[in-house]
Amino acid sequence: MSLKLNIIIGSTRPGRAGPTIGKWVDEVAKEQGAFEVELVDLADFRLPLLDEAAHPRARQYQHEHTKKWSESVADADAYVFVTPEYDYFPPASLVNALQCLSAEWEHKVAAVVSYGGISGGLRSSQELRQLIGNLNMMAIPQSVPLVFYAKSINDDQVFAPAEQSVEGLKSVLSELQKWAAALQPMRAK
Template sequence: MSLKLTIIIGSTRPGRVGPTVAHWVDQFARDHGKFQVELVDLADIALPFLDEPAHPRFQQYEHEHTKRWSALVASSDAFVFVTPEYDYFPPATLVNAIQFLIKEWAEKPAAIVSYGGISGGLRSTQQLRLLISNVNMMPLQASVPIPMVTQFIGEDKVFRPNEPMSKGTTAMFDELHKWAVALKAMRERPAE
């Protein structure tokens, strides 16, 4: 069974380290070998703030940016959100990107790699889990927090995890794959 994993960089802030962390997650996912992987940067998607007049449950999108975003999310079987923590919360750009759609997220698993200071973005992860469950995604318990993230980025701008992070990421992808297989089969079941 072919499964598409979309890794989403949640921050668009100038000077962010999200792409550095996400490139590591992307390579880890490819090496894991159980997904077709696409890395998506919300800075490139450039969604404005909720500019569709109709509620997303109707899928009556007027704007090309929404139609492209909808197609990308709909084509995915699983997600990993790479997010910092801003004021104990995920970035507004990530919240906006999730709230732009609803049906396209449904019945798909999502994992979170968070980064930040001493908490490693765990408070952001908790808030994000609540949001993604509200759009009918399956938030995984397995997550990868990266505390004091800059200490793991070398002068060459490459992220180098420690052993617990790598083990946690393997466990996260193993769990994500199990849920992706089960939920894809459920989505493809004929309606009764």
């Protein structure tokens, strides 16, 4: 059975860099070949703030947007969350998307690619990793902080970072593959 990786673009804000950076992560992951890869844009789901009456653990979703989001998340074995840093924190859209589900995340592995100014979004990444762990996922300690990311976006809106960032991402993807395979028996039905 092949392993599936969802690369989730966490910002839904107009003018965001997430799709550009997400496309780069997608290309590197596909080139590495350890996963079946899907680039998932959170903006496409248009998730309102926690609008399901039942607790997510019950999986009694009433709204089509939640059902589609649940299906997308449940289908993957591993995740890379692509997140900016907004006020030292991940965007509310990403926190909401994580919290509106429960069982779909369990016994899976996740990593964070963060972007920002001088910190490269590391504070956002740390907060996000804690939430990931609280959802019974394995948040690997390795991450990819993209410092002053805007300087690496060219005139064609292609993200072309330094080689160290590329190598860092490849290392993160290798760790994700190891953990996804190791956790596979826990996900067996």
